[in-house]
Amino acid sequence: MDKKLDPSRDDLPLVANTSHILVKHYVLDLDVDFESQVIEGTIVLFLESGNRFKKRSSSTEVACPSESNEACKFRMPEPCQIPVTNTKTFSSKIGYNDFVICGKGEKDTSGKDGNHDNQEQASGISSSKYCCDTGNHGSEEFLLVLDCCDLSVLKVEEVDVAAVPGIEKFTRSPKLRNQIVHELMALPADRWREQLDYYARCSQAPGCGELLFDTDTWSLQIRKTGAQTATDFPHAIRIQYRTKPQGRSVTWTSDQSGRPCVYTVGSPINNRALFPCQEPPVAMSTWQATVRAAASFVVLMSGENSAKPTQLQEDYSSWHYYVTMPMPASTFTIAVGSWTEMKPEICSSNDVATERSFSPSEADFRYIGVCGHMEYPCRFQKASATTQKIIPHRVFAPACLKGACQETLLPLIPPCLSAAHSVLGTHPFSRLDILIVPANFSSLGMASPHIVFLSQSTLTGMSQLCGTRLCHEIAHAWFGLAIGARDWTEEWLSEGFATHLEDVFWAKAQQLAPHEAREQQELRACLRWRRLQDEVQNSPEEMQVLRPNKEKTGHVSDSGSSVIRHGLNPEKVFMQVHYLKGYFLLRFLAKRLGEDTYFSFLRKFVHTFHGQLILSQDFLQMLLENIPEEKRPELSVGNIFRDWLESSGIPQPLQRERQALAECGLAQQVSAEVSAGDAVHAFPFLPPRAVGPALHPWRGARDRRRRRATTVAKWVRVNRRPRKRKRKDREEVFEKLLPDQLVLLLEHLLEQKTVTPRTLQSLERIYRLSEQDAEVRHRWCELIVKHKYTKAYRDVERFLQEDQAMGIYLYGELMLSEDPRQQHLARRCFELSREQMDKSSAEVVAEMLF
Numbered sequence: 147m148d149k150k151l152d153p154s155r156d157d158l159p160l161v162a163n164t165s166h167i168l169v170k171h172y173v174l175d176l177d178v179d180f181e182s183q184v185i186e187g188t189i190v191l192f193l194e195s196g197n198r199f200k201k202r203s204s205s206t207e208v209a210c211p212s213e214s215n216e217a218c219k220f221r222m223p224e225p226c227q228i229p230v231t232n233t234k235t236f237s238s239k240i241g242y243n244d245f246v247i248c249g250k251g252e253k254d255t256s257g258k259d260g261n262h263d264n265q266e267q268a269s270g271i272s273s274s275k276y277c278c279d280t281g282n283h284g285s286e287e288f289l290l291v292l293d294c295c296d297l298s299v300l301k302v303e304e305v306d307v308a309a310v311p312g313i314e315k316f317t318r319s320p321k322l323r324n325q326i327v328h329e330l331m332a333l334p335a336d337r338w339r340e341q342l343d344y345y346a347r348c349s350q351a352p353g354c355g356e357l358l359f360d361t362d363t364w365s366l367q368i369r370k371t372g373a374q375t376a377t378d379f380p381h382a383i384r385i386q387y388r389t390k391p392q393g394r395s396v397t398w399t400s401d402q403s404g405r406p407c408v409y410t411v412g413s414p415i416n417n418r419a420l421f422p423c424q425e426p427p428v429a430m431s432t433w434q435a436t437v438r439a440a441a442s443f444v445v446l447m448s449g450e451n452s453a454k455p456t457q458l459q460e461d462y463s464s465w466h467y468y469v470t471m472p473m474p475a476s477t478f479t480i481a482v483g484s485w486t487e488m489k490p491e492i493c494s495s496n497d498v499a500t501e502r503s504f505s506p507s508e509a510d511f512r513y514i515g516v517c518g519h520m521e522y523p524c525r526f527q528k529a530s531a532t533t534q535k536i537i538p539h540r541v542f543a544p545a546c547l548k549g550a551c552q553e554t555l556l557p558l559i560p561p562c563l564s565a566a567h568s569v570l571g572t573h574p575f576s577r578l579d580i581l582i583v584p585a586n587f588s589s590l591g592m593a594s595p596h597i598v599f600l601s602q603s604t605l606t607g608m609s610q611l612c613g614t615r616l617c618h619e620i621a622h623a624w625f626g627l628a629i630g631a632r633d634w635t636e637e638w639l640s641e642g643f644a645t646h647l648e649d650v651f652w653a654k655a656q657q658l659a660p661h662e663a664r665e666q667q668e669l670r671a672c673l674r675w676r677r678l679q680d681e682v683q684n685s686p687e688e689m690q691v692l693r694p695n696k697e698k699t700g701h702v703s704d705s706g707s708s709v710i711r712h713g714l715n716p717e718k719v720f721m722q723v724h725y726l727k728g729y730f731l732l733r734f735l736a737k738r739l740g741e742d743t744y745f746s747f748l749r750k751f752v753h754t755f756h757g758q759l760i761l762s763q764d765f766l767q768m769l770l771e772n773i774p775e776e777k778r779p780e781l782s783v784g785n786i787f788r789d790w791l792e793s794s795g796i797p798q799p800l801q802r803e804r805q806a807l808a809e810c811g812l813a814q815q816v817s818a819e820v821s822a823g824d825a826v827h828a829f830p831f832l833p834p835r836a837v838g839p840a841l842h843p844w845r846g847a848r849d850r851r852r853r854r855a856t857t858v859a860k861w862v863r864v865n866r867r868p869r870k871r872k873r874k875d876r877e878e879v880f881e882k883l884l885p886d887q888l889v890l891l892l893e894h895l896l897e898q899k900t901v902t903p904r905t906l907q908s909l910e911r912i913y914r915l916s917e918q919d920a921e922v923r924h925r926w927c928e929l930i931v932k933h934k935y936t937k938a939y940r941d942v943e944r945f946l947q948e949d950q951a952m953g954i955y956l957y958g959e960l961m962l963s964e965d966p967r968q969q970h971l972a973r974r975c976f977e978l979s980r981e982q983m984d985k986s987s988a989e990v991v992a993e994m995l996f
Contacts, residue, residue: 177437395420950979
């Protein structure tokens with residue numbers, strides 16, 4: 147465990163010994179202090195030893211210890227607010243009902259050279275002595291190993307759950323604390339309120355003995371003298387700890403209004419620098435958390451309840467959230483800031499969930515039967531949830547973005563949620579918060595249980611980028627959260643599905659006719675094809691493989707530990723290969739099977755595997771078993787592994803599809819027009835048109851196709867004309883284009899060796915490029931940089947400051963130009979944003995600049 151990994155290049159270790167013992171529930175009790183940039187408090191872990199695990203059959207030899215075949219035959223109770231905070235109790239000791247104001251002053255810089263402080267050193271545990279095998283050592287003690295990094299652990303103790311009043315009803319032997327915990331965890335799902343209440347009570351119980359502990363770079367190791375097995379080890383322990391300002395799981399920054407905030411950033415190390423936990427995905431757990439902060443702040447979190455603040459003394463508030471659906475600890479998310487709720491308009495009658503009869507084509511939306519996951523209050527078994535097209539939702543953002551949210555985001559949420567329901571059925575989660583995060587967010591979006599983060603870049607331009615990204619994150623509710631990858635190297639099972647589904651959801655949200663939806667999706671496929679080509683040409687081959695562990699995928703060591711290949715490589719954060727190759731695989735399968743057959747199967751797959759973890763073969767085997775023989779010639783799990791998942795580069799089936807794209811009617815039309823204009827490359831290009839209402843931008847385009855298909859050729863002609871022209875020369879007439887069309891147009895122009903300043907000026911004026919969405923403006927900035935169009939350098943500066951999620955590549959272009967003015971621009975922008983920039987992004991940019 148003491149192996150020193152290069153944090154910028156090596157694989158990510160998952161060291162928790164999940165094969166021996168599992169965390170089944172977390173109770174967090176935390177204080178957020180913005181002056182010291184520290185989150186401090188306690189976390190209570192409720193554990194289950196390995197001999198109680200109920201294994202299920204799987205497509206591989208490695209069983210998933212966190213899942214069972216127990217069925218959930220119950221109805222989901224309505225969410226309730228569980229009272230957990232006693233506003234009258236204050237003391238210097240942190241407790242579940244207690245409130246403590248963190249010490250003010252300098253930022254916490256203790257333990258910079260590791261996690262060892264005085265208390266930790268006093269434990270006297272040798273890490274190397276226990277790192278090889280943490281099971282039964284005979285005469286040695288059992289060691290609980292948790293994933294932990296950048297935390298100061300202050301104290302670890304066993305919790306005396308037997309001291310909780312009323313707890314005796316859970317066991318005939320009230321003095322057997324582990325038996326009490328087991329009986330509490332075994333309560334049926336319809337008693338979830340009672341279960342959460344007793345978890346809270348137990349977390350407040352007094353300690354009954356400190357435990358020895360030690361930390362190293364990646365783990366917290368805990369033992370109890372005399373406890374030689376996981377069964378003997380305490381099943382309820384409390385850890386007192388504090389985060390460090392430089393911890394990599396959260397970022398302390400300022401929002402767009404200049405007010406302080408902190409949020410989880412989707413770090414490569416996940417949440418281990420926020421709280422000690424079991425990171426491997428098989429460690430499925432529930433949680434509840436109480437978080438205190440100054441009354442001016444709003445606390446948002448992964449939780450089933452829409453929490454409201456409880457006022458405490460001295461202008462502080464307490465917020466409580468809970469989750470009853472077991473999920474990996476990596477999905478836990480928190481954001482604390484001066485967020486303002488953007489109230490949506492009152493829902494129409496169409497938005498209200500009502501019982502209705504189903505037509506035959508809709509019959510598979512109502513799943514009859516039991517669930518295959520471990521027992522929890524499952525929405526798929528609740529009749530009203532199966533028909534709820536639009537779940538309750540809230541939008542939060544800094545006050546300065548209120549207008550943009552109301553204009554762009556709020557109108558899109560109901561149709562996007564409804565579209566997702568029409569494709570996949572029951573929403574896995576009962577509600578949704580959406581937060582516009584600060585400018586330093588390194589992605590366009592991130593989905594977690596009950597909450598989605600969106601970049602401010604999605605709010606500019608028209609609705610296209612915001613709508614597609616919202617649909618992408620909504621899709622993760624099914625693929626990535628309700629159904630997760632058992633091996634994190636199979637990232638395509640989350641991102642490939644979300645990328646494929648975003649197009650389907652977005653077309654339905656716009657209420658497009660089938661032929662219009664196909665046109666839109668073909669254009670987006672063309673754009674993704676170009677991105678995939680760039681990706682495979684400019685990335686290491688070993689990072690282009692979707693199933694890098696091959697036949698060892700899903701395998702772990704005897705203790706449950708494993709390693710995520712390239713998990714700490716900063717370049718991986720910016721790669722899209724799992725999105726793109728996964729998308730093209732699913733698109734290939736949907737076309738081969740027929741979309742009706744494919745999506746009917748997908749709904750069945752969701753009903754079968756929600757609440758569980760999967761490997762690629764689980765999806766592929768079920769797919770092939772559920773389609774007619776005549777629709778699957780040459781399709782086998784082995785062939786798909788070979789062609790799509792276990793090879794680098796562009797899969798051969800996709801190479802053949804490229805040719806088919808080029809031969810479609812639209813492509814031939816455009817090829818003829820572009821060739822006539824001496825353009826460099828022919829490419830499928832959809833008809834440009836004047837943009838209509840936000841949700842119906844494709845209406846009425848087909849009848850003007852021929853007149854507008856020559857856009858690229860027109861711009862090539864404009865660019866080649868001499869500066870002085872005769873008056874009789876015909877002026878080109880340009881139409882407004884859809885955002886995706888603009889992206890494709892600009893990509894074609896980027897292939898031109900020279901584009902004159904006059905042409906660039908005309909482009910900006912005709913298409914108002916500086917007002918378009920971030921995808922379009924990114925290509926526009928590339929053109930500016932490539933052709934040194936100094937009049938528009940202000941657009942590049944703005945992009946690097948306001949669209950940090952997409953600006954990394956621009957820094958590289960500015961430096962590669964070897965133009966002193968452009969390099970000065972890059973360094974100046976970086977210095978202005980460096981302190982607030984995402985750490986991984988800042989490291990990559992710094993390597994480019996210095």
